[in-house]
Amino acid sequence: MPLPSIAPARLPLDTAARARVLIAAVSTGRxxxxxxxxxxxxxxxxxxxxxxxYRNAARCLDCLARExxxxxxxxxxxxxxxxxxxxxxxxxWVHATQLEGAEPARLxxxxxxxxxxxxxxxxxxxxPDDVWDAGDMGCGELVMALRLRLKDLDPGxxxxxxxxxxxxxxxxxAWCGMTxxxxxxxxxxxxxxxxxxx
Amino acid sequence: MAGKFxxxxxxxKNDLDKATLAFVVGNAAAASDKEAVVFLSSEAVQxxxxxxxxxxxxxxFAPLADxxxxxxxxxxxxxxCSPCFKKRSLDETALVDxxxxxxxxxxxxxxxxxxxxxxx
Numbered sequence: 001m002p003l004p005s006i007a008p009a010r011l012p013l014d015t016a017a018r019a020r021v022l023i024a025a026v027s028t029g030r031x032x033x034x035x036x037x038x039x040x041x042x043x044x045x046x047x048x049x050x051x052x053x054y055r056n057a058a059r060c061l062d063c064l065a066r067e068x069x070x071x072x073x074x075x076x077x078x079x080x081x082x083x084x085x086x087x088x089x090x091x092x093w094v095h096a097t098q099l100e101g102a103e104p105a106r107l108x109x110x111x112x113x114x115x116x117x118x119x120x121x122x123x124x125x126x127x128p129d130d131v132w133d134a135g136d137m138g139c140g141e142l143v144m145a146l147r148l149r150l151k152d153l154d155p156g157x158x159x160x161x162x163x164x165x166x167x168x169x170x171x172x173x174a175w176c177g178m179t180x181x182x183x184x185x186x187x188x189x190x191x192x193x194x195x196x197x198x
Numbered sequence: 199m200a201g202k203f204x205x206x207x208x209x210x211k212n213d214l215d216k217a218t219l220a221f222v223v224g225n226a227a228a229a230s231d232k233e234a235v236v237f238l239s240s241e242a243v244q245x246x247x248x249x250x251x252x253x254x255x256x257x258x259f260a261p262l263a264d265x266x267x268x269x270x271x272x273x274x275x276x277x278x279c280s281p282c283f284k285k286r287s288l289d290e291t292a293l294v295d296x297x298x299x300x301x302x303x304x305x306x307x308x309x310x311x312x313x314x315x316x317x318x
Contacts, residue, residue, distance in 0.1 A: 138280045139301035166290050167280030167301030174307035 015087045022092035029058045030099060036063025043096035044104050048079050076107055126192050128160035138165030143175045153195040161191045203227035204315035208240035216318040218256040221265035228272035235308055239279035246278040246297040247288050270296030277305055
Protein backbone atom coordinates (compact mmCIF):
# COMPACT_ATOMS: atom_id res chain seq x y z
CA MET A 1 0.00 0.00 0.00
CA PRO A 2 1.55 3.31 -1.02
CA LEU A 3 2.33 5.77 1.74
CA PRO A 4 0.47 9.10 1.67
CA SER A 5 2.36 12.09 0.37
CA ILE A 6 3.76 14.21 3.14
CA ALA A 7 3.51 17.44 1.15
CA PRO A 8 1.92 18.60 -2.07
CA ALA A 9 3.98 18.35 -5.22
CA ARG A 10 4.09 22.14 -5.47
CA LEU A 11 4.31 24.51 -2.55
CA PRO A 12 2.47 27.86 -2.58
CA LEU A 13 4.44 30.84 -3.78
CA ASP A 14 3.54 32.93 -0.74
CA THR A 15 6.06 32.43 2.11
CA ALA A 16 3.41 32.45 4.83
CA ALA A 17 1.28 29.93 2.95
CA ARG A 18 4.34 27.75 2.28
CA ALA A 19 5.21 27.83 5.95
CA ARG A 20 1.68 26.71 6.86
CA VAL A 21 1.89 23.80 4.42
CA LEU A 22 5.31 22.73 5.72
CA ILE A 23 4.24 23.00 9.37
CA ALA A 24 1.16 20.88 8.65
CA ALA A 25 3.30 18.32 6.82
CA VAL A 26 5.72 18.14 9.76
CA SER A 27 2.86 17.63 12.22
CA THR A 28 1.13 14.92 10.24
CA GLY A 29 4.28 13.20 9.01
CA ARG A 30 5.94 12.93 12.40
CA UNK A 31 5.94 9.31 13.58
CA UNK A 32 5.16 7.86 10.15
CA UNK A 33 7.31 4.89 9.12
CA UNK A 34 10.49 5.67 7.24
CA UNK A 35 10.11 4.65 3.60
CA UNK A 36 13.58 3.15 3.77
CA UNK A 37 13.85 1.30 7.07
CA UNK A 38 10.41 1.56 8.68
CA UNK A 39 11.44 3.22 11.92
CA UNK A 40 9.34 6.21 13.07
CA UNK A 41 10.44 9.44 11.43
CA UNK A 42 11.11 12.48 13.62
CA UNK A 43 9.61 15.88 12.88
CA UNK A 44 12.91 17.35 11.63
CA UNK A 45 13.36 14.35 9.34
CA UNK A 46 9.97 15.01 7.74
CA UNK A 47 11.16 18.50 6.84
CA UNK A 48 14.50 17.17 5.61
CA UNK A 49 12.66 14.68 3.42
CA UNK A 50 10.64 17.48 1.84
CA UNK A 51 13.77 19.59 1.44
CA UNK A 52 15.58 16.84 -0.43
CA UNK A 53 12.65 16.21 -2.73
CA TYR A 54 11.29 13.07 -1.10
CA ARG A 55 7.77 14.38 -0.77
CA ASN A 56 6.18 11.04 -1.58
CA ALA A 57 7.15 9.58 1.79
CA ALA A 58 9.26 10.66 4.72
CA ARG A 59 12.64 9.11 5.40
CA CYS A 60 14.94 9.12 8.38
CA LEU A 61 18.22 10.98 8.13
CA ASP A 62 20.30 7.84 7.61
CA CYS A 63 18.08 6.64 4.75
CA LEU A 64 18.08 10.12 3.20
CA ALA A 65 21.85 10.15 3.41
CA ARG A 66 22.12 6.74 1.81
CA GLU A 67 19.70 7.57 -0.98
CA UNK A 68 21.36 10.91 -1.75
CA UNK A 69 24.88 9.48 -1.50
CA UNK A 70 25.99 11.86 1.25
CA UNK A 71 27.41 11.28 4.74
CA UNK A 72 24.54 11.82 7.18
CA UNK A 73 26.19 14.58 9.18
CA UNK A 74 27.18 16.49 6.05
CA UNK A 75 23.60 16.27 4.74
CA UNK A 76 22.27 17.42 8.11
CA UNK A 77 24.55 20.45 8.18
CA UNK A 78 23.78 21.33 4.57
CA UNK A 79 20.02 21.16 5.04
CA UNK A 80 19.90 23.03 8.34
CA UNK A 81 22.12 25.73 6.90
CA UNK A 82 19.77 26.01 3.93
CA UNK A 83 16.62 25.94 6.08
CA UNK A 84 17.83 28.76 8.28
CA UNK A 85 18.00 31.10 5.31
CA UNK A 86 14.52 30.32 3.97
CA UNK A 87 11.70 31.81 6.01
CA UNK A 88 9.13 29.08 5.37
CA UNK A 89 11.52 26.23 6.17
CA UNK A 90 12.93 28.11 9.15
CA UNK A 91 9.45 28.42 10.64
CA UNK A 92 8.77 24.74 10.02
CA TRP A 93 12.13 23.85 11.63
CA VAL A 94 11.17 25.80 14.75
CA HIS A 95 7.84 23.98 14.82
CA ALA A 96 9.61 20.62 14.50
CA THR A 97 11.92 21.56 17.39
CA GLN A 98 8.89 22.40 19.52
CA LEU A 99 7.32 19.04 18.70
CA GLU A 100 10.50 17.10 19.49
CA GLY A 101 11.53 19.23 22.46
CA ALA A 102 15.02 19.89 21.03
CA GLU A 103 16.99 20.03 17.82
CA PRO A 104 18.48 16.73 16.59
CA ALA A 105 21.27 15.61 18.91
CA ARG A 106 23.48 14.76 15.92
CA LEU A 107 23.33 18.38 14.79
CA UNK A 108 25.33 19.60 17.80
CA UNK A 109 28.03 17.01 17.17
CA UNK A 110 28.17 17.76 13.46
CA UNK A 111 28.44 21.48 14.18
CA UNK A 112 31.23 20.78 16.67
CA UNK A 113 33.23 19.06 13.96
CA UNK A 114 32.47 21.86 11.54
CA UNK A 115 33.46 24.44 14.13
CA UNK A 116 36.84 22.81 14.62
CA UNK A 117 37.43 22.68 10.89
CA UNK A 118 36.55 26.35 10.62
CA UNK A 119 38.80 27.25 13.55
CA UNK A 120 41.68 25.50 11.85
CA UNK A 121 40.97 27.27 8.60
CA UNK A 122 41.29 30.68 10.26
CA UNK A 123 44.27 29.66 12.38
CA UNK A 124 42.45 29.79 15.70
CA UNK A 125 44.03 28.15 18.71
CA UNK A 126 42.70 24.73 19.65
CA UNK A 127 41.37 23.94 23.11
CA PRO A 128 42.28 20.29 23.78
CA ASP A 129 40.20 18.04 26.00
CA ASP A 130 43.27 15.99 26.92
CA VAL A 131 47.00 16.68 26.90
CA TRP A 132 49.54 13.87 26.77
CA ASP A 133 53.32 14.17 26.87
CA ALA A 134 54.60 10.94 25.29
CA GLY A 135 58.23 11.99 25.79
CA ASP A 136 60.65 9.83 23.78
CA MET A 137 58.16 7.06 23.15
CA GLY A 138 58.20 6.04 19.50
CA CYS A 139 57.37 3.52 16.80
CA GLY A 140 54.82 0.82 17.65
CA GLU A 141 54.82 1.68 21.34
CA LEU A 142 53.79 5.27 20.64
CA VAL A 143 50.91 4.50 18.28
CA MET A 144 49.59 1.72 20.52
CA ALA A 145 49.56 4.04 23.53
CA LEU A 146 47.97 6.71 21.35
CA ARG A 147 45.22 4.33 20.30
CA LEU A 148 44.45 3.51 23.93
CA ARG A 149 44.52 7.17 24.92
CA LEU A 150 42.01 8.11 22.22
CA LYS A 151 39.68 5.28 23.27
CA ASP A 152 39.13 7.18 26.51
CA LEU A 153 37.91 10.28 24.66
CA ASP A 154 34.46 10.93 23.27
CA PRO A 155 33.97 11.49 19.53
CA GLY A 156 34.92 15.02 18.63
CA UNK A 157 37.18 15.59 21.63
CA UNK A 158 40.70 16.75 20.93
CA UNK A 159 43.97 15.32 22.21
CA UNK A 160 47.11 17.44 22.32
CA UNK A 161 50.08 15.09 21.93
CA UNK A 162 53.69 15.94 22.54
CA UNK A 163 55.95 13.33 20.96
CA UNK A 164 59.70 13.92 20.80
CA UNK A 165 60.55 10.79 18.78
CA UNK A 166 62.01 11.72 15.41
CA UNK A 167 59.85 9.15 13.66
CA UNK A 168 56.68 10.78 14.95
CA UNK A 169 56.85 13.39 12.18
CA UNK A 170 55.99 10.66 9.69
CA UNK A 171 54.23 8.18 11.94
CA UNK A 172 51.53 10.39 13.44
CA UNK A 173 50.15 11.59 10.08
CA ALA A 174 50.39 8.04 8.73
CA TRP A 175 48.58 6.56 11.73
CA CYS A 176 45.86 9.21 11.64
CA GLY A 177 45.33 8.59 7.95
CA MET A 178 45.00 4.84 8.45
CA THR A 179 42.73 5.00 11.50
CA UNK A 180 40.54 7.94 10.52
CA UNK A 181 41.22 10.13 13.56
CA UNK A 182 41.56 13.62 12.05
CA UNK A 183 44.98 15.21 12.48
CA UNK A 184 43.93 18.81 13.03
CA UNK A 185 47.35 20.36 13.34
CA UNK A 186 50.91 19.06 13.30
CA UNK A 187 54.05 20.98 14.17
CA UNK A 188 56.58 18.57 15.59
CA UNK A 189 56.72 17.73 18.45
CA UNK A 190 53.11 18.88 19.04
CA UNK A 191 50.13 17.23 17.35
CA UNK A 192 46.40 17.91 17.74
CA UNK A 193 44.33 14.79 17.05
CA UNK A 194 40.55 14.62 17.14
CA UNK A 195 38.74 11.49 18.26
CA UNK A 196 36.81 10.28 15.25
CA UNK A 197 33.09 9.65 15.08
CA UNK A 198 32.21 6.05 15.77
CA MET B 199 50.03 -3.87 -4.55
CA ALA B 200 50.92 -2.85 -8.06
CA GLY B 201 53.80 -0.35 -8.15
CA LYS B 202 55.30 -0.80 -4.67
CA PHE B 203 58.39 -2.69 -3.54
CA UNK B 204 60.05 -2.97 -0.14
CA UNK B 205 63.56 -4.11 0.71
CA UNK B 206 64.23 -4.66 4.39
CA UNK B 207 67.87 -4.43 5.48
CA UNK B 208 69.38 -5.01 8.91
CA UNK B 209 73.12 -5.00 8.09
CA UNK B 210 75.75 -2.36 7.37
CA LYS B 211 79.55 -2.82 7.61
CA ASN B 212 78.90 -5.93 9.68
CA ASP B 213 77.76 -7.65 6.47
CA LEU B 214 78.67 -5.55 3.45
CA ASP B 215 77.54 -8.33 1.09
CA LYS B 216 73.93 -8.14 2.31
CA ALA B 217 73.98 -4.36 2.57
CA THR B 218 75.08 -4.14 -1.06
CA LEU B 219 72.58 -6.70 -2.33
CA ALA B 220 69.74 -4.83 -0.68
CA PHE B 221 70.54 -1.68 -2.64
CA VAL B 222 71.20 -3.58 -5.86
CA VAL B 223 67.68 -5.00 -5.65
CA GLY B 224 66.37 -1.63 -4.53
CA ASN B 225 67.88 -0.06 -7.62
CA ALA B 226 66.28 -2.72 -9.77
CA ALA B 227 62.90 -1.86 -8.31
CA ALA B 228 63.33 1.90 -8.63
CA ALA B 229 64.67 1.55 -12.17
CA SER B 230 61.59 -0.51 -13.02
CA ASP B 231 59.34 2.41 -12.06
CA LYS B 232 58.29 0.85 -8.78
CA GLU B 233 57.66 3.00 -5.75
CA ALA B 234 60.63 1.55 -3.86
CA VAL B 235 61.47 1.75 -0.18
CA VAL B 236 64.53 0.34 1.53
CA PHE B 237 63.68 -0.03 5.20
CA LEU B 238 66.82 0.30 7.34
CA SER B 239 66.65 -1.14 10.82
CA SER B 240 69.05 -2.53 13.40
CA GLU B 241 72.66 -1.92 12.32
CA ALA B 242 71.57 -0.84 8.81
CA VAL B 243 70.52 2.56 10.16
CA GLN B 244 74.23 3.47 10.16
CA UNK B 245 74.02 3.61 6.36
CA UNK B 246 71.66 6.57 6.58
CA UNK B 247 74.34 8.82 8.05
CA UNK B 248 76.44 10.88 5.63
CA UNK B 249 79.97 9.62 5.27
CA UNK B 250 79.39 6.14 6.67
CA UNK B 251 79.19 4.45 3.26
CA UNK B 252 82.31 6.09 1.88
CA UNK B 253 84.87 3.58 0.66
CA UNK B 254 82.55 0.61 1.10
CA UNK B 255 82.50 -1.71 -1.90
CA UNK B 256 81.70 -5.40 -2.00
CA UNK B 257 83.76 -7.25 -4.65
CA UNK B 258 81.79 -7.66 -7.87
CA PHE B 259 79.46 -4.74 -7.20
CA ALA B 260 79.42 -0.96 -7.56
CA PRO B 261 80.44 1.14 -4.54
CA LEU B 262 77.69 1.24 -1.94
CA ALA B 263 77.72 5.05 -1.93
CA ASP B 264 76.91 5.05 -5.65
CA UNK B 265 74.17 2.48 -5.26
CA UNK B 266 72.55 4.50 -2.51
CA UNK B 267 72.88 7.81 -4.36
CA UNK B 268 71.42 6.37 -7.56
CA UNK B 269 68.57 4.82 -5.62
CA UNK B 270 67.66 8.21 -4.18
CA UNK B 271 68.03 9.95 -7.55
CA UNK B 272 65.57 7.47 -9.06
CA UNK B 273 63.01 8.39 -6.42
CA UNK B 274 63.69 5.60 -3.96
CA UNK B 275 63.11 6.30 -0.30
CA UNK B 276 65.04 4.99 2.68
CA UNK B 277 62.89 4.58 5.77
CA UNK B 278 65.18 4.68 8.79
CA CYS B 279 63.94 3.02 11.96
CA SER B 280 63.69 5.67 14.64
CA PRO B 281 64.31 3.56 17.78
CA CYS B 282 67.29 1.84 16.13
CA PHE B 283 68.69 5.23 15.10
CA LYS B 284 68.19 6.75 18.52
CA LYS B 285 69.77 3.89 20.50
CA ARG B 286 72.94 4.31 18.43
CA SER B 287 73.05 8.05 19.18
CA LEU B 288 73.32 8.93 15.49
CA ASP B 289 73.03 12.45 14.03
CA GLU B 290 69.57 13.07 12.55
CA THR B 291 70.81 16.27 10.90
CA ALA B 292 73.28 14.34 8.75
CA LEU B 293 71.05 12.01 6.75
CA VAL B 294 71.89 10.94 3.22
CA ASP B 295 69.61 12.01 0.39
CA UNK B 296 66.37 10.05 0.29
CA UNK B 297 66.48 8.99 3.93
CA UNK B 298 63.75 9.86 6.42
CA UNK B 299 63.39 8.70 9.99
CA UNK B 300 60.15 6.83 10.62
CA UNK B 301 58.46 4.54 13.07
CA UNK B 302 56.44 1.42 12.46
CA UNK B 303 53.23 3.18 11.46
CA UNK B 304 54.81 4.78 8.40
CA UNK B 305 56.08 1.43 7.20
CA UNK B 306 52.70 -0.17 7.86
CA UNK B 307 51.01 2.60 5.91
CA UNK B 308 53.26 1.94 2.92
CA UNK B 309 52.77 -1.83 3.00
CA UNK B 310 49.21 -2.13 4.31
CA UNK B 311 47.47 -2.39 0.96
CA UNK B 312 49.99 -4.92 -0.27
CA UNK B 313 53.64 -4.57 -1.28
CA UNK B 314 56.08 -7.26 -2.40
CA UNK B 315 59.08 -7.32 -0.12
CA UNK B 316 62.46 -8.96 0.31
CA UNK B 317 64.66 -9.02 3.40
CA UNK B 318 68.40 -9.00 3.97
